[in-house]
Amino acid sequence: MTARLGEAIALRVGASLVSLVFVVVAVFFITSALPGDVAEALLGQAATPDAIAALRHSLRLDQPVLLRFAGWAGGLLRGDFGTSLVSHQPVLSMVHDRLLHSLLLAGITTLFAVPAALLLGTLSAIFRNTVFDRTISLLTLCVVSVPEFLIATLAVLVFAVELHLLPALASISDIHSIGSFLAAFSMPVATLGCVIVGQMARMTRAVMVNVLSSSWVEMAMLKGVSPAFIILRHVLPNVIAPLFNVIALSLSYLLGGVVIVESVFHYPGIASLMVDSVASRDIPLVQTCAIIFCAAYLLLTTLADIVALCSSQERTRT
Amino acid sequence: MSLLPPTAPPPLISVQNLSLTGHRGRGPETPIVTNVSFNVAEGEMLALIGESGSGKTSIALALTGYARQGCRISGGTLRVAGHDVLHMNARELHAFRGMTIAYIAQNAGAAFNPALPLMEQVIEPALVHHIMPRKEAVEQAIALFELMALPSPHTIGARYPHECSGGQLQRIMAAMALITEPEVVIFDEPTTALDVTTQIEVLEAFRLAMRQCGFTGVYVTHDLAIVAQMADRAVVLKNGTVQEEGSTGQILTAPTQPYTQALVAASEPHTRNHDPAPASAPLLDVRDILVGYGGTTPEGRPVHTILNQVSLPVLAGETMGIIGESGCGKSTLIRAIAGIQPWSAGSMMFEGQPLAADINLRSPQQRQHLQLVAQNADLVLNPAMTVQATLRRVLTFYGEDASDNAIRHILDMVRLPAALASRLPTQLSGGQKQRVNLARALAARPRLVLCDEITAALDTVVAAAILDLMMELKRELSLSWLFVTHDLHALRSVCDHVAVLYAGHCVEFSTITALQTAPHHPYARKLEASVPEMRPDWLDNILRQHGLKQDKSGPAPASGCSYMPRCPVAAATCALTPPPVWQAPSGAFIACHRTAQELS
Numbered sequence: 077m078t079a080r081l082g083e084a085i086a087l088r089v090g091a092s093l094v095s096l097v098f099v100v101v102a103v104f105f106i107t108s109a110l111p112g113d114v115a116e117a118l119l120g121q122a123a124t125p126d127a128i129a130a131l132r133h134s135l136r137l138d139q140p141v142l143l144r145f146a147g148w149a150g151g152l153l154r155g156d157f158g159t160s161l162v163s164h165q166p167v168l169s170m171v172h173d174r175l176l177h178s179l180l181l182a183g184i185t186t187l188f189a190v191p192a193a194l195l196l197g198t199l200s201a202i203f204r205n206t207v208f209d210r211t212i213s214l215l216t217l218c219v220v221s222v223p224e225f226l227i228a229t230l231a232v233l234v235f236a237v238e239l240h241l242l243p244a245l246a247s248i249s250d251i252h253s254i255g256s257f258l259a260a261f262s263m264p265v266a267t268l269g270c271v272i273v274g275q276m277a278r279m280t281r282a283v284m285v286n287v288l289s290s291s292w293v294e295m296a297m298l299k300g301v302s303p304a305f306i307i308l309r310h311v312l313p314n315v316i317a318p319l320f321n322v323i324a325l326s327l328s329y330l331l332g333g334v335v336i337v338e339s340v341f342h343y344p345g346i347a348s349l350m351v352d353s354v355a356s357r358d359i360p361l362v363q364t365c366a367i368i369f370c371a372a373y374l375l376l377t378t379l380a381d382i383v384a385l386c387s388s389q390e391r392t393r394t
Numbered sequence: 395m396s397l398l399p400p401t402a403p404p405p406l407i408s409v410q411n412l413s414l415t416g417h418r419g420r421g422p423e424t425p426i427v428t429n430v431s432f433n434v435a436e437g438e439m440l441a442l443i444g445e446s447g448s449g450k451t452s453i454a455l456a457l458t459g460y461a462r463q464g465c466r467i468s469g470g471t472l473r474v475a476g477h478d479v480l481h482m483n484a485r486e487l488h489a490f491r492g493m494t495i496a497y498i499a500q501n502a503g504a505a506f507n508p509a510l511p512l513m514e515q516v517i518e519p520a521l522v523h524h525i526m527p528r529k530e531a532v533e534q535a536i537a538l539f540e541l542m543a544l545p546s547p548h549t550i551g552a553r554y555p556h557e558c559s560g561g562q563l564q565r566i567m568a569a570m571a572l573i574t575e576p577e578v579v580i581f582d583e584p585t586t587a588l589d590v591t592t593q594i595e596v597l598e599a600f601r602l603a604m605r606q607c608g609f610t611g612v613y614v615t616h617d618l619a620i621v622a623q624m625a626d627r628a629v630v631l632k633n634g635t636v637q638e639e640g641s642t643g644q645i646l647t648a649p650t651q652p653y654t655q656a657l658v659a660a661s662e663p664h665t666r667n668h669d670p671a672p673a674s675a676p677l678l679d680v681r682d683i684l685v686g687y688g689g690t691t692p693e694g695r696p697v698h699t700i701l702n703q704v705s706l707p708v709l710a711g712e713t714m715g716i717i718g719e720s721g722c723g724k725s726t727l728i729r730a731i732a733g734i735q736p737w738s739a740g741s742m743m744f745e746g747q748p749l750a751a752d753i754n755l756r757s758p759q760q761r762q763h764l765q766l767v768a769q770n771a772d773l774v775l776n777p778a779m780t781v782q783a784t785l786r787r788v789l790t791f792y793g794e795d796a797s798d799n800a801i802r803h804i805l806d807m808v809r810l811p812a813a814l815a816s817r818l819p820t821q822l823s824g825g826q827k828q829r830v831n832l833a834r835a836l837a838a839r840p841r842l843v844l845c846d847e848i849t850a851a852l853d854t855v856v857a858a859a860i861l862d863l864m865m866e867l868k869r870e871l872s873l874s875w876l877f878v879t880h881d882l883h884a885l886r887s888v889c890d891h892v893a894v895l896y897a898g899h900c901v902e903f904s905t906i907t908a909l910q911t912a913p914h915h916p917y918a919r920k921l922e923a924s925v926p927e928m929r930p931d932w933l934d935n936i937l938r939q940h941g942l943k944q945d946k947s948g949p950a951p952a953s954g955c956s957y958m959p960r961c962p963v964a965a966a967t968c969a970l971t972p973p974p975v976w977q978a979p980s981g982a983f984i985a986c987h988r989t990a991q992e993l994s
Contacts, residue, residue, distance in 0.1 A: 205463075290504065291499060292505050294460075294505075295499055295505040298460060298491050299491065299519045300488045300491035300493055300523060301522050302522070309510075310507050313507075313509035387509075388509075
């Protein structure tokens with residue numbers, strides 16, 4: 077029984093690793109196919125053809141693409157993600173702090189958004205087609221449809237510019253107290269929360285409605301089981317797998333999709349690092365960021381699948 | 395009517411002027427049930443008889459104080475075992491449901507939580523009502539499993555719902571209902587979704603439980619033969635109103651209301667096929683068809699076989715019936731003939747020409763002359779196309795005259811008024827939809843029509859009308875029908891030849907007259923004996939004859955007779971060699987190791 081589960085999980089993890097290899101290959105070749113030349117970008121308008129050629133040679137940009145890939149991939153295997161073309165620092169050390177900042181923001185947002193979304197979605201499903209459900213549905217629809225830069229900008233306008241309650245920029249370098257922590261994080265977290273809570277709550281509602289309208293929930297009611305007990309004992313084991321998928325999809329957005337929020341609040345996260353590196357044609361940095369985003373996505377969806385496998389393993393014995 | 399003699403005890407269930415309303419989406423409220431009143435005395439079993447949409451399930455659920463999403467109990471009084479059901483708060487309702495009144499749902503497969511072991515669900519009513527500790531509840535459940543004649547009662551509770559058969563689940567659900575020893579048990583069409591051979595096992599178990607536990611019951615059904623076995627009194631419902639109320643005997647033998655009379659008449663078996671087909675050359679000749687899935691073995695056979703070398707001829711102008719339980723391969727056979735199910739060995743001839751397995755390789759004429767009518771008209775008819783658009787599509791596809799006149803003519807053939815031509819499928823009744831479904835096939839001017847359980851989803855009266863129509867069309871158009879069913883009554887009333895399918899094997903092939911006389915294949919005999927009859931002592935007789943038996947089932951032998959594990963007359967050879975096919979004096983072909991004398 078557990079051997080079968082272990083085998084299934086190993087298969088799933090293996091599939092994810094294979095996907096990761098494809099991602100790495102795709103990231104390299106797509107970034108090498110990008111227009112623009114880092115040597116030209118670095119030297120600016122005054123560059124002479126000789127200077128550009130010399131720089132290209134020193135950056136090994138004149139080598140065939142497959143050779144460069146071999147060198148780069150070999151580096152990856154040794155844990156060497158290369159050196160920034162612009163700052164000449166190791167990419168990994170540049171990414172390190174930014175990634176921690178992003179994970180912090182994502183973690184705090186998750187802490188608030190996931191319980192809120194699950195609660196809203198479940199309540200809407202229980203009280204489906206009532207005024208409460210319609211109101212939640214309308215609100216979440218509004219929040220999902222409003223672009224996040226608008227929410228972020230409006231928040232800055234209201235709370236920072238007009239009310240002077242919060243600083244407009246999320247400067248996380250000088251967090252010393254709970255107050256400064258709240259000041260730095262409340263607006264970015266609220267903006268991100270709006271986006272993912274709306275989406276998660278709607279998907280949670282769909283999953284829950286599907287289960288709540290099943291015959292066996294009706295049967296449980298007719299057995300005299302109380303509603304809270306029905307949700308906890310009967311519904312929960314059946315929705316764990318789909319709910320984890322909903323959560324995983326929303327959370328994967330928190331790492332890669334937060335460029336706008338990071339820019340508006342000037343938050344030093346990894347998404348804004350990637351934007352900067354694209355602007356300066358700093359290819360090793362772009363590649364590393366892209367790989368991190370994809371790996372995070374793969375990790376989350378794989379985790380969701382493993383949860384689904386574990387939640388159904390009892391039943392799939394033969 | 396509701397005035398009882400002064401000496402009689404007060405009824406355990408009293409329903410007065412019950413009204414239920416419901417609405418679809420945001421549509422206006424429409425009545426589902428109006429002014430329904432009836433009483434049930436203690437220890438009595440009352441049948442609620444009605445067709446789909448008559449409100450019988452809504453009434454049964456209302457007895458537990460529950461109305462489905464979109465429905466509402468809008469008036470009346472309900473008293474069940476001293477409780478005023480409509481004036482209880484949520485807490486009182488939770489204490490009432492599952493304790494005083496228990497419910498057995500129609501589809502046991504859907505009524506069990508797929509993520510919990512069965513034992514957890516069976517003892518749940520006892521635990522949530524705090525009537526016994528867990529250990530005692532488990533013992534009680536095992537005792538009930540034994541009473542229900544379930545196989546391995548001590549371990550079956552550890553299984554999950556998908557690990558049990560439909561008939562087992564239905565009996566486990568009965569055990570779940572009885573564990574709290576409720577005063578009232580509601581049976582909501584508990585055997586409708588089951589095969590006849592399984593239904594009889596479940597009915598036997600219910601009957602035993604009734605004797606042992608002595609509860610008051612409400613039995614919801616549309617099947618009058620089951621009413622005759624299970625109920626003392628019956629209430630006949632139509633469109634949410636009571637048509638007639640009386641003792642079971644009176645309702646079944648001397649109904650006074652026209653609707654009840656029509657119901658009883660439609661349930662009586664009778665022959666519709668008045669002019670048997672003349673002997674003629676086979677129109678369709680199926681030879682040794684082998685269908686399977688799951689890849690092929692090194693010997694070139696499918697890993698899992700659905701149809702194992704099935705052969706049958708369909709003569710021109712006859713109705714050929716195929717009968718068998720769910721999973722026997724009858725729908726697969728129809729799909730193979732229709733060209734939408736590839737087969738791995740065997741051949742088919744149609745109108746003297748070989749028939750390709752893939753419908754795209756068949757000639758236009760073959761495709762036109764061979765039409766399929768699917769079981770569920772709701773799923774087949776395009777909901778966005780009007781009736782005439784659906785029919786015109788067929789006519790233009792085959793290059794026929796597609797004028798309004800031609801469409802009117804086709805509608806006339808299936809006895810539908812021309813005014814329906816501009817309607818959408820959602821604006822038609824179930825019977826009308828099935829007629830349009832038939833008309834769609836007839837528009838192609840077929841020679842052979844394949845019917846896959848076309849009456850299974852219909853109410854008795856409507857189904858009877860469709861069978862009548864089939865026979866009229868057979869006469870008028872000299873059509874051949876291939877009629878797949880699990881309903882032996884329907885089969886007998888329309889067919890000329892019958893093939894009995896079991897586990898992908900054709901175990902018996904005979905004329906309809908030979909089906910009435912011995913000998914028979916043991917499975918055909920079992921099928922015959924399992925069809926409920928209107929005689930009220932039918933079930934008791936069967937119980938008396940053999941007592942309650944545990945399910946006989948087990949893996950079929952790899953080489954040998956696939957019916958062997960369930961066969962009452964199996965011998966040692968049955969497990970080793972495939973049964974030979976021999977012809978009985980009646981003309982029937984039977985695949986069995988036993989001889990004609992032994993099976994007579």
